[in-house]
Amino acid sequence: MKDHPYLFRWLMIAFVAVGLGAVGRADEDEDDDDKKKQTLEFADIEFFFEFNETDQDLGVQLNLGADPWNRLRIYDPNGKKILDVRGKDSLKDFGLSDLFFESNEPSFDEVSREEILATFPEGKYKFVGRTIEGDRLLGYKELTHDIPDGAVICSPEEDEVVDPDEDLTVSWQEVTTPAGIEIVAYQVIVTDDEESRFRYDVRVPADVTSLRVPAEFFRPDRLYEVEVLAVEESGNQTISLLFFTTEE
Secondary structure: OOOOOHHHHOOOOHHHHHOEEEOOOOOOOOHHHHOOOOEEEOOEEEEEEEEEOOOOEEEEEEEEEEEEEEEEEEEOOOOOEEEEEEEOOHHHHHOEEEEEEEOOOOEOOOOOHHHHHHHOOOEEEEEEEEEOOOOEEEEEEEEOOOOOOOOOEEEOOOOOEEOOOOOEEEEEOOOOOOOOOOEEEEEEEEEEOOOOOOEEEEEEEOOOOEEEEOHHHOOOOOEEEEEEEEEEOOOOEEEEEEEEEEOO
C-alpha cells in the first residue's frame, strides 16, 4: 500500500464482469451530442462515506438509479472526471437502470483518514449520463465530511452466547457526536457468519435505540455478526460491529 493503490482500485469494480469498462479519455464528454436530445434527471443518487469504527477503515459508496442508460461520468467539485463508464456491445442498446459500487476501504494503518477525505473533497459532485434513446441524464449530489461516531452496542456483548430459541434484543447508545452531526436513522444488520445469505436487516428512526430479532431467525451453534450503522442526514454512515454465538 506504499503507493496508495486504493486511489485507483475503486474504479476497477465489477463493471468488467458485466461488460462495462472505465474510460480514460478525459476530454471526450459528448455534451454537444447530448444537447440534441432532452435532458432528464437521475431518479436517485446516493453518494456517501461509510466509516467502520470497529475496523478503522473508510471508503465511499454509490447507489444510482435512472432510466436505462449506457454512459455515466462523475465529476468532483473541482471539475475533475473521476469515473467514466460505457455499456458495450449488448449492454449498449439494452442499458442499465441501477448501479452500486463500494470503493476500496484501506485501514488507517495503511492510508490516513485525512488522506482519504482529501481524495474525495467536500462539495457538489456532477453526474452526467446518456440513456439508450440518446437523452442526456444530469444530476448533482453533495458529499460532506460530516461522519458520525459509531454507536456503542450495549447488547448483545462481544462473544456472548445466546439462546437460539429466544428473541434477541440488539440495543445501542444514541449517537450525538461529533458536534454538528444529525443522525436520521439507524440500521441493524445481523448476519450468519457462515452463510451470509441468512441476513436480518432493518432500518429504524433516529429515536429508536433497540430492536428485537425474532428467534425464528437463529440456528443453534452458529457464529453471528451484528452491525449497527448510524446514518447521518448527509447519507454518511458509521458501522459498529461485534460477534456472538448461539448455544448448541
